[in-house]
Amino acid sequence: MTARPENIHQARLLLLLRGEGARSRAELGDVVRLSRSKLAVELDRLAELGLVEPAGLAASRGGRRSGIVRIASGLRFAGIDIGATSIDVAVTNGELEVLGHMSAPADIRDGPAAVLAQARELLGKLRARGIAGELHGTGIGLPGPVSFPEGIPIAPPIMPGWDRYPVREAMGQELGCPVLVDNDVNIMALGELHAGLARSVDDFLLVKIGTGIGCGIVVGGQIYHGVSGSAGDIGHIQVDDHGPVCPCGNTGCLEAYFGGAALARDALAAGRSNRSAFLAARLAENGVLTAEDVGAGAIAGDAVTLGMVRDGGRRVGRVLAGLVSFFNPGLVIIAGGVAGLGHVLLAQVRSAIYQRSLPLATGNLPIVLSELEESAGVIGATRLISDHVFAGRA
């Protein structure tokens, strides 16, 4: 039974206050095209609903000082970003400023009941930590395809036990607030749209390279889901006819070259054969090699691992070049790379795209690394749900 706006005007005012922060009533009147009387009525209603509150007086503009209005300071949104091996939870105020952020390792394969309980526990800890307030909504990101309208995972490859589990409904019941669920890459894209480099861009792509390779698509400032919620699933686009076999059954998938598992496989080969002294040493030390070791090697300047990153970046770039020609975005953001090797990767991706895509599409196309990294997901999740709640939908 959380409060929500009753009409378009109230929704517009809330979105304005969320985006621009506290504002004087006079300024609000200038921006929205409402008469003073109407504006006063709507603000009063919002205050009654507990969604906005007065916040002192503005500096004088030469006469009587105007009253400042802001989104109620007790408003809270929660963002939950569930990855393959970890959970991130954040609590924000109504302006989506992160008040607290916790991260914990978790195994998605433990199934929805256990993982979601763990997420709720983290959320409980955060809320106990002095940042209480009424929870007005929760956004959740999951590492697999999601049917957005229903809020359930659909045939997710790496999430055994989650298929068609009613995540949205279950969490809504438990938390007693509106909940929306989306793909983790999509919520990262929303994070970039809200707080990152995409703030002024309507159409862009966010490419996440991690365990898998995925792409968030933003069209007109909104996530594009596709008809079955699997849009952006670019990990299994074919790069080469005669490439390595991928768990998906095909050959030459992008992920079979440059996903987490593929990097680990190549690293192991290079370490065992002693082609890379760095990887061999790491292997001897830990007994295993992961994508992180490749990242560390690239940073340390190891030639073989650098070559692996360059090769992968080139392949990702080739796929993206095609997608840029097709989609003609205003921005491409690369995210999720193992920290530090981003710039090596970026250079390869850039050169591939600029070389292969049409000049008209690349003419004014920034290709950048995400600056938000681990908080993009949780911020995007709160953005997702706050868009929903502030638009007046339950």
Next chain:
Amino acid sequence: MTARPENIHQARLLLLLRGEGARSRAELGDVVRLSRSKLAVELDRLAELGLVEPAGLAASRGGRRSGIVRIASGLRFAGIDIGATSIDVAVTNGELEVLGHMSAPADIRDGPAAVLAQARELLGKLRARGIAGELHGTGIGLPGPVSFPEGIPIAPPIMPGWDRYPVREAMGQELGCPVLVDNDVNIMALGELHAGLARSVDDFLLVKIGTGIGCGIVVGGQIYHGVSGSAGDIGHIQVDDHGPVCPCGNTGCLEAYFGGAALARDALAAGRSNRSAFLAARLAENGVLTAEDVGAGAIAGDAVTLGMVRDGGRRVGRVLAGLVSFFNPGLVIIAGGVAGLGHVLLAQVRSAIYQRSLPLATGNLPIVLSELEESAGVIGATRLISDHVFAGRA
């Protein structure tokens, strides 16, 4: 100074009447949520503006017979589809039913002044032919990238002299009605959306294989243009590292394998070397070979040309498989193929997509041939402008 609706209600009524045809006032009242008095006022205003007119009485539903209302029968929209080598012009009524259609050869390289004059001439002939009526708008499709908001071609590769020519403004002046200009593939997609197989699909792709290879992208029932208007330009996506050189400067582009010029090139080689008896005979007969000869050969069952079509279809399919994974459309329409070889092509494209894309994306994905063919473009052009005019924008 064409009439246009004054508010949302009038716009909704017009769109309803355009889509569903004439309707009784009583039925309209049931569909739109307006009181009877308000509905009467808005319909009166539309009638005053000359946009709708009474059309007799409906059958009784047990009491007084309701009056039927339809879009004014004198309303006319024009659709102009300018291709590389031809112009198609059609005139429709307000419900976008084609009243007359003319086609003429034309060379886009003659430049905008000559080609647009030729288009106006065709339009004049059609309008003189007893299908006169006030022209309420004209939609134009051009075979190259278009800046949609400005209505001007942007760096079009095959249209010398057209770069930044103010097509929209010039034609608006000459014709004295609102004009919108878009890419020819985009207007074909609109045609399919309006009158073709995509009527109930929100998100789909239309792939046109002709002189070039392009793709119209429809998101939420609207054409997606991309930030610089070049979205859907898939002809220069790379299929193979070591492919043939393309005029664009890169190697292995899709168009370098299966565009009109590439097919002609391969046909010539096969004809000269006598690998294909069919093509050799054609070559001897005409002195040249074009993509049409390849189509004819495939229909005649010539093995070499069939192989060329199959190869090309497979390559197109491979590119589309990636785009289907990325975009997750609800429908893929293949259009513009030389008549008759469509089914050979379709089989290859289908098998490539179903094999390479994710099951979630292909699960319920029809891949079909366009049934509209040459009229898709002109119908789409009228749809484009009528959407605009009926929405109340000048």
Next chain:
DNA sequence: CGGACTTTGTCCGGCGGGAGGCGGAAGGGG
């Protein structure tokens, strides 16, 4: 053939919401 019932369309009265004027409150500047 006529009367009762149904449906449709128009007219009109009443109501609610929004715009704008007015005046009081609050502050700046001379």
Next chain:
DNA sequence: CCCCTTCCGCCTCCCGCCGGACAAAGTCCG
């Protein structure tokens, strides 16, 4: 200390919309 500016609450006027009443047109049944 006075006057001007700005902001905001209150009040009134006006416009637009809804819904009911009524008239017109038709069907159905006795």
